[in-house]
Amino acid sequence: MTDATRCKAGDWVEVERVLLEPADRSKNLPPETAEKPLMMWIKGFAQAAGAVGAAMTIETMTGRLVEGTLSAVNPGYFHTFGNPIPELVHVGVDLRARLAEYHAAQADAAAQKGGA
Amino acid sequence: MATKFDAIMARRGEIMRKALGMDYSVFEQSPIAFDYEGMMTAHGYSLQDIVDIQTKAGVGNTPLLELKNLTDVVRSMSEPGKGARIFVKDEAANMAGAFKDRRASVSIHVAKEKGYEGVIAATSGNYGAAVSSQAARYGLKCIICQEAFDSRHIGQPEIVEKSRICEAFGAEVVQMTVGPELFFHMVELLDVTGYFAASLYSSFGVSGIETLGLEIANEMTALTGAPPTHCVITHAGGGNTTGTARGLKRAGATDTQIISASVDLSGLHMASDDDFNRKSFTTGHTGFGVPFATWPDRADVPRNAARSLRYIDRYLTVTQGEVFYITEAMSKIEGLERGPAGNTAMAAAVSLARDLPRDATVVVQETEYTGAGKHHWAQLNFAKEMGVGVCSGDPKNNVPGKVIVIPERPEQIRAKDFDLARLRKSYVRNALKQAPEGYAPTADDIAFLAADTNSDAAAVEAILAELKEA
Numbered sequence: 001m002t003d004a005t006r007c008k009a010g011d012w013v014e015v016e017r018v019l020l021e022p023a024d025r026s027k028n029l030p031p032e033t034a035e036k037p038l039m040m041w042i043k044g045f046a047q048a049a050g051a052v053g054a055a056m057t058i059e060t061m062t063g064r065l066v067e068g069t070l071s072a073v074n075p076g077y078f079h080t081f082g083n084p085i086p087e088l089v090h091v092g093v094d095l096r097a098r099l100a101e102y103h104a105a106q107a108d109a110a111a112q113k114g115g116a
Numbered sequence: 117m118a119t120k121f122d123a124i125m126a127r128r129g130e131i132m133r134k135a136l137g138m139d140y141s142v143f144e145q146s147p148i149a150f151d152y153e154g155m156m157t158a159h160g161y162s163l164q165d166i167v168d169i170q171t172k173a174g175v176g177n178t179p180l181l182e183l184k185n186l187t188d189v190v191r192s193m194s195e196p197g198k199g200a201r202i203f204v205k206d207e208a209a210n211m212a213g214a215f216k217d218r219r220a221s222v223s224i225h226v227a228k229e230k231g232y233e234g235v236i237a238a239t240s241g242n243y244g245a246a247v248s249s250q251a252a253r254y255g256l257k258c259i260i261c262q263e264a265f266d267s268r269h270i271g272q273p274e275i276v277e278k279s280r281i282c283e284a285f286g287a288e289v290v291q292m293t294v295g296p297e298l299f300f301h302m303v304e305l306l307d308v309t310g311y312f313a314a315s316l317y318s319s320f321g322v323s324g325i326e327t328l329g330l331e332i333a334n335e336m337t338a339l340t341g342a343p344p345t346h347c348v349i350t351h352a353g354g355g356n357t358t359g360t361a362r363g364l365k366r367a368g369a370t371d372t373q374i375i376s377a378s379v380d381l382s383g384l385h386m387a388s389d390d391d392f393n394r395k396s397f398t399t400g401h402t403g404f405g406v407p408f409a410t411w412p413d414r415a416d417v418p419r420n421a422a423r424s425l426r427y428i429d430r431y432l433t434v435t436q437g438e439v440f441y442i443t444e445a446m447s448k449i450e451g452l453e454r455g456p457a458g459n460t461a462m463a464a465a466v467s468l469a470r471d472l473p474r475d476a477t478v479v480v481q482e483t484e485y486t487g488a489g490k491h492h493w494a495q496l497n498f499a500k501e502m503g504v505g506v507c508s509g510d511p512k513n514n515v516p517g518k519v520i521v522i523p524e525r526p527e528q529i530r531a532k533d534f535d536l537a538r539l540r541k542s543y544v545r546n547a548l549k550q551a552p553e554g555y556a557p558t559a560d561d562i563a564f565l566a567a568d569t570n571s572d573a574a575a576v577e578a579i580l581a582e583l584k585e586a
Contacts, residue, residue: 019292019301024119026297033294033389036267040301041291043283061288062234062257062309077280079273079489082497087508087522091441092448095526099185099449102192 004073005052013046014075015056015068042066043075121297124304132417135306135313137230140418147551149564150419152426156319156362159226163366166222167327173221173250176327178209180335180479185449190469193527200469200476203344204462205332206483208454212249212285213242213485215328219355220246220314222324227312228254234311238302238416240264240275241352241399241457242484247314248285257288259311261302264291266392273498274398274457277489294392299416315417322359322421329363332479333372343369344479348461348468351376351431352404354412354424360481361427373429377464377531378405379457380433381516394517396436396499400460405431406534410542413550425536425543425569432464432531435514437522439463441529443492456492458484467531496520540569544579 007013020038044058044066056070124131133139138158143151161169170176183202191199210217220243227235234257237247244260251258260282265271271279271291282289290305292298306313315321333343347364349357361374379401384391386403395401409428412420439456442463447453461480469478488494500506505519510528514521523529544565548557557565557580565576 020119020121020297024121025295026121026300028387029295030385030388033387036293036389038295038297038301039265039267039269039293041265041269042288044288061283061286062259064288064309077276077488079276079280079494081488081491081493083493085440085444085493085496085506085522087506088440088444088492088496091444095185095189095445095449098192098526099188102188 007046007050007070007073009046009048011046012043012074013056013058013070014041014043014072015058015066016041016071017068041071042068121300124300124307127307128303129418131303131307132313135311136315136318136417137226137312143419145564146558146561147555148547148557148561152423152568155419156323156421159319159323161222161323163326163330166323167330169225170218170221170324170327173225173253174211175217175221176210176331179206180204180332180339181206181452182339183450186445186466187469189445189449189526190466191474194470197474198471199474200346200472200478202465202469202478202480203336204452204480204483205328206452207328208458208483208485212245212281214246214458215325215356215482216241216243216246217249218324218327219243219316219321219359220250220324222320223247223312223314223318224250224254224256226320227256227314230312232310232312233257234259234309235314236261236302236305236309236311237314237316238298239316240278242278243316244278244287245281245285248282248287251287252285257311258286259288259290259305259309261290261298261305262292263294263298265293267293267389270393272393272398273489273494277487294387294389296387302416313416315415316353316355317415317417317420317422319421322355325355325359326363326366328481329360329365329369330367332360332481333364333367333369336477336479340477343367343372345371345476346373346375346468346472346478348375348377348465348478348480350400350458350460350482351378351424352399352401353408353415354420354422356482357424357427358422374427375430375432375464375468376405376424376428377432377434377461378402379436379439379460380532384517391517393502394504396495396504396520397439397457397460400457402433406539409539411546423568425539426567427570428536431534431536431539432468433534434460434463434467434529434531435511435521436516437514437520438511438529440492440496440520441523442466445526452483453486455484455486455490456495458482463529464531466526466529540571540575541579541582543569544576545583548583
C-alpha cells in the first residue's frame with residue numbers, strides 16, 4: 001500500500017462505495033453475506049484534490065465518472081509467491097529419484113532382452 | 117417495495133437483448149426445449165471462419181507437448197501393460213495466458229463488427245484477462261466485474277493477480293465483495309454504457325473454444341496417427357468441456373472419451389462471505405461445475421451455450437492437495453511451470469492414465485499462465501494465513517476449507533468418479549421447474565432432455581416417473 005493520504009487532481013486513485021445496502025441485496029444469500037453491504041472498489045483519475053476518507057469523483061479507463069470515497073492514492077499490487085511450501089519441497093527430488101530408478105529398470109530389462 | 121436489485125433484474129431481458137445483439141426467444145420451442153444447434157450456428161461463422169478470426173487475433177495454435185516423464189511416473193506405479201501416454205495443450209502460450217483467449221476472441225470480433233464502443237464481462241478468472249487483452253487489440257473499451265474480496269477487503273492472491281492483469285491491459289476493473297449480485301451490477305453497467313455483453317456463456321464464446329478441440333484432433337493425429345482416446349478437461353461453468361468436445365467431434369474425433377475434472381470443494385458455499393477465502397481454487401471446482409452442469413441456464417444469457425452434460429462421458433473430482441502436488445511435479449520433472457487451476461485436469465489425468473492401457477493417449481487440453489499470486493505456493497501460503505490447515509498425508513483426509521492434504525507419493529493421487537446419473541436427474545428436475553405447474557413434457561421435450569443429458573428417451577422417462585412419484 002502507498003502511504004499517501006492526499007491526492008491532486010489527475011492522480012491515479014481508487015474509490016470505494018456501497019453498491020447495495022443489506023436490505024437491497026438478493027434474497028438468496030447465506031446470513032453471513034446477507035448482513036453485509038455489497039461493496040465496490042474502482043480505480044481512475046481523481047477529478048479534484050482530496051483526502052483519503054473524503055468524497056471523490058474519478059474518471060475511469062472507459063471515461064465514466066464514478067463517485068465514491070477516496071480509499072487509496074496510487075494503489076499498487078503486492079501479491080507475491082511467498083515462502084516455499086514445506087509439504088511440497090520434497091516432490092521434485094522424490095520424483096526425479098523415482099524416474100531414475102524406473103529408467104534404470106527399463107534399461108536393464110531391455111539389456112536382458114537384447115542379451116537373451 | 118421492489119429493491120434496487122429487483123428493479124434492474126426485472127429489466128434484465130431487455131438490457132441483455134440489446135447488449136448481446138441477439139434475440140434468444142427465436143430459439144425457444146416449448147417451456148422446456150429450445151433449438152440448441154440453431155442457437156450455436158446463428159452467428160453464421162463456420163469453424164474455418166473462427167480459425168481465421170483467431171489467427172488474426174493472435175490466438176490459438178498453441179504447442180501440444182508429450183509429457184514423457186510424467187507418463188513414466190504413472191507407469192512406475194501402474195500394473196504391467198498399463199499407463200497411458202499423457203499430452204498437454206499448452207494454452208498458457210496464448211497472449212493473455214489461457215484458453216480463454218479463444219473464448220474472448222470471437223465475442224470481441226463480433227462487438228467490433230457490430231459497432232459497439234466497448235465490452236463488459238463478469239468474471240474473476242482468466243476470462244477477464246482474455247477479454248481485456250483482445251479489447252485492447254481491437255481498440256474497444258472494456259469493463260471487467262470481479263468478485264474480488266470478502267467483506268474485510270481481503271482477496272485471494274490468485275484473484276488480486278487477475279485484477280492486476282486486466283488493469284495492465286487497460287480495462288476498467290470493478291472489484292466487488294462476495295455475492296451473486298456481481299451480475300446485477302454488470303447488467304446495470306450494460307444499461308448505462310450500451311456496451312456489448314462479452315458473456316462467457318454466449319454462442320460466440322463457446323464456439324471460440326471449438327478450435328481447441330479441432331487442433332487437438334489434428335495434432336494428435338499427426339503425432340500418433342489418431343485422435344486421443346481420452347481428453348481431460350478442467351470443468352467449471354461448462355464452456356471448456358462443451359467447446360472442446362464439440363470441436364473434437366467436428367474434427368471427426370467421435371470416439372474420444374470426454375472426461376471433465378473439477379477440484380472437490382463440496383461443503384463450501386459459493387455465496388458465503390466466510391467461505392470465500394477458505395477456497396484455495398477460484399475456478400475449476402465443483403462449486404461451479406455441479407450447479408452449471410445441472411442447470412446451465414443460471415448464466416447471464418437467456419440460454420447457455422455451455423451445456424456440459426451433453427458431452428461428458430465421465431466426471432472426475434480431485435482434491436486441492438492433489439492438484440498442488442501435480443503443479444509442483446510439472447515444474448520439477450517437465451520444466452513446465454503453470455498456474456494451479458489449469459492443472460486440475462492434469463491431476464485427474466495422472467489417476468486416469470494409471471488405469472488405462474499403455475497405448476491409450478490422454479490429452480489434458482489446457483494450461484494457464486502463472487506468476488506472483490497465481491501460483492500454488494501463493495495459494496497455499498494464503499490458505500495458511502486464513503486458518504486452513506496444510507499437511508502431508510493421504511488426500512482421502514482432505515476437507516475443503518479446513519485441511520489441504522498434500523500427497524506424500526504419486527500413488528495417493530486418486531480421482532473420484534462423480535455420479536453422472538445424479539447430475540442428469542438433477543438437471544431434469546431443474547428443467548421441469550422452468551415449466552408451468554402441471555406441464556406434461558411432450559415427446560419433443562423428452563428428446564431435448566435426452567440430448568441435453570447425453571442419454572436417451574427411456575432414461576429421461578424413467579427420471580420423470582421417479583420425480584413424479586417423489
